[in-house]
Structure formats: C-alpha cells, structure tokens
Amino acid sequence: MDLPPGPLEQPRLVGVSQEAPSCVPHNPADGARTMTKPLPVPLPLRHLAAASLVALPLSLTTASKVAAQGPNCDEDQPHIVGFVIDAGTESPLAGALVWIETSPQASLTTEVGRFLLCDVGSGNHLVTAARLGYDTLRVQVEADPSIEPVRLRMAPDPIVLEGLEIVTDRFERRRRAVAVPVRTFEQEALARSNYWSAAEFVDMQAGAVTVRCSTRTSITETCVYDRGRIVRPRIFLDEAPLLGGWDELVSLPTSHLYMIEVYRRGAHIRAYTHHFMARAAKTRLAPLPLWF
Structure with missing residues (x-):
C-alpha cells in the first residue's frame, strides 16, 4: 500500500x-x-x-x-x-x-x-x-x-481480503476465549470518530475510567480503575508491549489503526496498525493466547 x-x-x-x-x-x-x-x-x-x-x-x-x-x-x-x-x-x-x-x-x-x-x-x-x-x-x-x-x-485484493477475514476471525476467537470483559473497535468506528489519538478514543468511547497514578516512579502518569483498584494499563501495539504505556497511546493517531481491543475497561489495551494487519493477512497470522 x-x-x-x-x-x-x-x-x-x-x-x-x-x-x-x-x-x-x-x-x-x-x-x-x-x-x-x-x-x-x-x-x-x-x-x-x-x-x-x-x-x-x-x-x-x-x-x-x-x-x-x-x-x-x-x-x-x-x-x-x-x-x-x-x-x-x-x-x-x-x-x-x-x-x-x-x-x-x-x-x-x-x-x-x-x-x-x-x-x-x-x-x-x-x-x-x-x-x-x-x-x-x-x-x-x-x-x-x-x-x-x-x-x-x-x-x-482477494488474497489480502481473504486473509483479513481469516485473521480477524482468529482474533475474535481469542477474545471469546478470555474470561474478562472486552470491547473491540475497528477501522470504520475509528475513522468516524472525532478523537485524534488512541488514548482519547479509549478514554471517551471504551468505558475506561482514567486517573493519575499514585506513584511518581511510574513510567506513565495515567492509570485506570480496574475492579476497585487503580492499576497501570498494559498496552500493546501490533502484539508488542509499549514501554511508554499510556503516554505512547496519547501520541498514536486513530487514523493509523485498523483495530483496538480494550480489556477490563482499559487495564489491558491492544492496538493494531493497518500495516501490521496487512502483513498478518498475507501470512495468515495465528495470534498467541492471552492470559489474565
């Protein structure tokens, strides 16, 4: 592309x-x-x-x-x-x-x-x-x-479209296999939104309740409520962890993303770029299981 x-x-x-x-x-x-x-x-x-x-x-x-x-x-x-x-x-x-x-x-x-x-x-x-x-x-x-x-x-492109269908179905099966609440937003919802960054979108659309972290040693200043506790969100981009946490999500435009998965009201967030999904479609990626 x-x-x-x-x-x-x-x-x-x-x-x-x-x-x-x-x-x-x-x-x-x-x-x-x-x-x-x-x-x-x-x-x-x-x-x-x-x-x-x-x-x-x-x-x-x-x-x-x-x-x-x-x-x-x-x-x-x-x-x-x-x-x-x-x-x-x-x-x-x-x-x-x-x-x-x-x-x-x-x-x-x-x-x-x-x-x-x-x-x-x-x-x-x-x-x-x-x-x-x-x-x-x-x-x-x-x-x-x-x-x-x-x-x-x-x-x-029939090959990519067929691969996308296969891969998105595999991601859906992985989401169904976990025993925690999860919300998924795909490219159409991201494109229609008026939120520039992925952080803004998750904060306003995914039900996350964000607060300032209680310790100054945190990599990110933003935490979320998860089952009555304040936790630092675990954030992944294209199946790799973002060490900068929420701060990197703030600088990630929604226009870059094909899909966002939000687990436990923001305690665990996984975002996927268009480029990653194109490669995943061509290779018929099988995502690894998630454990919570």
Missing part, C-alpha cells in the same frame, strides 16, 4: 463527520464521473518509516490533529468531493484515505464512502485513494465546485 507524502508530518484529515453528507452517489448515467484505472505517478511518493496506513513515527510531537470539520467546503472554494466504492460490489468503502500528492491535506471516507478535499486550488490534481485490502488507486481529478461528485472505484 502506498502512503501519503511528508517525511515527518501527518496529513491534515478533513471532512470526517457523522452528519449525513450533502451529496449522494450518482450513477454514470446521471453524469457522475467514474474513475477506475490508475494513472502513472509523475512524482515518487515519499515512503515513511513507521508501520501504518499513514506511516508516521510514534513520537508524533509535530503531527496536526484531525480536523472535525463539517461535510461542506465554502461555496466558491475549489474542492474535490466524491465517493469511494468497491469496484466489484459497488458498495461504499468507509475508512479509505484519500489525498492529493502535492498537499498535506487528506480525507477519510465516511460510512457512505464520501470524501471531501477543500481549498485544493483550481485545475487538475492527482488524487490517491488507499484502503487495506484494496489496490491503491491514483487518478486525475478536476477541482471545480460546479462538477458532479467523482466516483473512485477501488479494485479489491
């Missing part, structure tokens, strides 16, 4: 909203533009080091936050609006990342597949769409407020 440009900064995500979009998908017969064939890329994408869809370092001190903007641009502002759909089933794809090669701006598609790129400048732009389990799509799109929404048709 190809990645957005920028060596150390996260694309500014816009147009992420739970409101109903102002546009609806159009059929080609109604005048909507349909894009399916990838175009050559005139400038090479700058691949980043970290393992995720947006591929940023975990120490994101300079990363911009996700902009919780409305689903519309200014009326006279050059923009690109459209829908990302599965080329095989014609169903909308939520959680796809859409960006312009020459801009730090990006958009995550909503549950109906809608994306919106505001203030992109007039003329034609090379637009890239990426989603785990699908071939990356690059097309030339004209930014014009008077033009109908564009339809980006992404071709599925």
Whole structure:
C-alpha cells in the first residue's frame, strides 16, 4: 500500500463527520464521473518509516490533529468531493484515505464512502485513494465546485481480503476465549470518530475510567480503575508491549489503526496498525493466547 507524502508530518484529515453528507452517489448515467484505472505517478511518493496506513513515527510531537470539520467546503472554494466504492460490489468503502500528492491535506471516507478535499486550488490534481485490502488507486481529478461528485472505484485484493477475514476471525476467537470483559473497535468506528489519538478514543468511547497514578516512579502518569483498584494499563501495539504505556497511546493517531481491543475497561489495551494487519493477512497470522 502506498502512503501519503511528508517525511515527518501527518496529513491534515478533513471532512470526517457523522452528519449525513450533502451529496449522494450518482450513477454514470446521471453524469457522475467514474474513475477506475490508475494513472502513472509523475512524482515518487515519499515512503515513511513507521508501520501504518499513514506511516508516521510514534513520537508524533509535530503531527496536526484531525480536523472535525463539517461535510461542506465554502461555496466558491475549489474542492474535490466524491465517493469511494468497491469496484466489484459497488458498495461504499468507509475508512479509505484519500489525498492529493502535492498537499498535506487528506480525507477519510465516511460510512457512505464520501470524501471531501477543500481549498485544493483550481485545475487538475492527482488524487490517491488507499484502503487495506484494496489496490491503491491514483487518478486525475478536476477541482471545480460546479462538477458532479467523482466516483473512485477501488479494485479489491482477494488474497489480502481473504486473509483479513481469516485473521480477524482468529482474533475474535481469542477474545471469546478470555474470561474478562472486552470491547473491540475497528477501522470504520475509528475513522468516524472525532478523537485524534488512541488514548482519547479509549478514554471517551471504551468505558475506561482514567486517573493519575499514585506513584511518581511510574513510567506513565495515567492509570485506570480496574475492579476497585487503580492499576497501570498494559498496552500493546501490533502484539508488542509499549514501554511508554499510556503516554505512547496519547501520541498514536486513530487514523493509523485498523483495530483496538480494550480489556477490563482499559487495564489491558491492544492496538493494531493497518500495516501490521496487512502483513498478518498475507501470512495468515495465528495470534498467541492471552492470559489474565
């Protein structure tokens, strides 16, 4: 999967909203533009080091936050609006990342597949769409407020999609095998949320009750309530422990993540990046059992 440009900064995500979009998908017969064939890329994408869809370092001190903007641009502002759909089933794809090669701006598609790129400048732009389990799509799109929404048709990768189904089923069986409460949030829920970091998401959406730890020797200053006790959360990223604990979760953007598992109301948290899940799908990963 190809990645957005920028060596150390996260694309500014816009147009992420739970409101109903102002546009609806159009059929080609109604005048909507349909894009399916990838175009050559005139400038090479700058691949980043970290393992995720947006591929940023975990120490994101300079990363911009996700902009919780409305689903519309200014009326006279050059923009690109459209829908990302599965080329095989014609169903909308939520959680796809859409960006312009020459801009730090990006958009995550909503549950109906809608994306919106505001203030992109007039003329034609090379637009890239990426989603785990699908071939990356690059097309030339004209930014014009008077033009109908564009339809980006992404071709599925059957091997990765089949592997994802197998691996996610194995993760689900592992969750069912433990005798503690667990909540799971996948990429669609993460993409729709207005929370920039994984820590914010867990704190506000997963039922965790966070408090300051009682000792100054703790690696992290944040603890959680677990069955009447204050405990330091055990946090894992891509099946490896995060030694920085909650502090590292604070600097981990939700846009990087395919899934978060929250056990015992935050006492044990496991997060998985898009890149890890892509590798897991190809290798048919069998996760190790968990013991509590």
